[in-house]
Amino acid sequence: MPRISSNVLLIIAAVLMLIAIYMVFIYAPTERTMGDIQRIFYFHVSSAWVGFFAFGVTFFYSAAFLKKKDLKWDNIAVSSAEIGLLFTTITLITGSLWARPVWGIWWTWDARLTSTLVLWLIYLSYLMLRNYIESETKRAYLSSVVGIIGFTNVFLVYFSIRWWRTQHPAPVIAGGSGSGLAPEMQLTFGFCLVAFTALYVYILSKKVEIGRAGWEIEDIYRTLDDK
Amino acid sequence: MIYISQIVSVIRKDIIAELRTKSTIGAMLLFGLTIVVVFSFSFNLDLQEQKNLAPGLLWTAFIFSAILGLNYSFSSEYENGCMQGLLLSPIPRSAIYIAKLISNSIFILFSELVILGFFVWLFDVRFTMNWHWFVLLMVLGTIGFSATGTIFSAISAETRMKVFILPLLQLPMTIPVMIAAVEATSILLGKETKFTFDAWSTMLLVYDVIFITLSVMLFEYILEE
Incomplete structure (x- = not known):
């Protein structure tokens, strides 16, 4: 990717993230029962979304690699897996921080928590394998x-x-009657999703570039060895 | 028809090799027995606790001894250049996978039966429902273990640190199998749960079908040079 478009991505991601932080801490109203701790939800769900999306991208580009047999697809797949792992780690940590004051425990073996942990384990072993x-x-x-195989699982x-068991709060948005967020909260949440996705796209473009630079260096070494 | 006879010949090769060396099954059995003995030191179960703990212990013993056996399913082929021979033979890659899946399932099932024997003997487990339902569960669960285990065994055989890679890949993958098998077993032992035995065994069946299909599609890429 040319340098200019990479810089444009950086600026977009940076501006969106700054606005997201402002909205989360200042614009969004404080939740009545949970208080300020609820604000972690915006980053928690956004990271979960990016983590899952990133693994989806890995799935897609893994299949693309097997079809086209071109290493550039594999480079995108692994780059996305690394970022996905990072955001899944953030999801697990922010979730724990939220659960401690609200549920009174750091961790519980609930469906969403456990499948996120398993997802994390699968992609950790994916990177180990490499x-x-x-x-x-x-x-x-x-x-x-x-x-x-891992993504399907x-x-x-x-x-x-x-x-087996479930404790995670039911989806707040579109979760049937009685669910729903205050309009300001909804806007903040939507904005965070967009900002995190932009951040993901920027990091991915950088990671892919690094992978390519690695190949170039190897090529240079190889020509030096030949001489 | 040829496809089936190709599968059968690879299975026969695996079984003959195993009968002559007895290396894999022997290790699996001894390992299984050792685990059960260690469990019996670690947990003192009365009849009530048994319902809650026995299924989990049993399936934990099963999966660990299965992984031990799966480790050698493909790495043994690399000794004496057997893999080369297998790849040069006019057998489709998917037939190799299916054959390995079946022979692995047979080995694992055999060791599971012996472990179950030790378990019933040492822990005095009593089934309130019919035995044949548990056999069905063992078959479905074992095929589940080998469905992903066979393809991961082929993958790990190609890496350094073979012995570490297989459990790292296999254990998170078999979580649905473990949950379904343990829950269904506790139903057979008389525990009340939210879902029925049929629901859990259907889940096992779905897992088996999905991962056998995926593996058949993907297996050729693993042996690609």
């Missing part, structure tokens, strides 16, 4: 297969644990 394979093509093939994990 470390243990020398050949670049082999690495791409094997991890693409894990990327596809998340749905089954989710349903199996949902049957």
Whole structure:
């Protein structure tokens, strides 16, 4: 990606994130029962969304790699997986911080919590696996297969644990009667989703660039070795 | 028809190799017995606790001994260049996967039966429902273990640190199988749960079908050079 468009992405992401922070802390009203702790919800759900979206991107580009057999797709898949892992980590941490004062516990084996943790474990092992394979093509093939199987599994994990037990608050938005957010909250939430997605797109573009730079360096080394 | 006979010949090869070396099954059985003995030191179960704990302990023993066996399913092929031979033979890759899936399931099921024997003997477990339902559960759960285990075994055999990679990939993947199998088993032991035995065994069946289909589609890429 050319430098200019990368800088444009940076500016968009930075401005959106700054506005998001302003909205979360100042614009959005304080929730009546939970108080200020509820504000963590905006970043928590946004990170969860980005994490899941990023793994979806990994799934898509893993399949693209297996079809086209071009390493550039694998580069996008792994870059997205790393970012997804980062945001899933943020989701788990912010969720715990919220649960402690509200539920009185750091952790519970609820459907959404547990499937997020399993998602986190699967992609951690996906990245681990890549470390243990020398050949670049082999690495791409094997991890693409894990990327596809792992993502499919998340749905089954989710349903199996949902049957097993559930404590996570029901979806607040579009969750039937009695649900719903104050309009300011809704706006803040929507804005956070957009800002986090922009942040994701920017980090992804940078990660992909780094991957490409790695190949260039290898090429340079190779020509130096030849001489 | 040829496809089926190709599958059968690979299964036969695996079983003959196993009967001659007895390395995998022997290790799985001893490991299973050791786990059950360690459990019996770690937990003192009375009849009431049994309903809650026994299913989990049993399936934990099953999955760990299964992983031990799965570790050697493909790495053994790399000794003496057997993998080369397998790949050079005119057998479609998907047939190799299905054959390995079946032979792994047979080995795992066999070791599970013996572990179950130890378990019933040492923990005095009593089923309130029919035995054949538990056999169905074992078959569905074992196929689930091998559906993903076989493809991950092939993946981990290609890496450094083979022995570590397989459990790292396999354990999070089998969480739906573990939940469904443990819940269904506790129903068989007389525990009241929200969902029925049928619901949980259907979930196992769905897992099996999804991951066998996916693996058949993806297996050729693993052996790609």
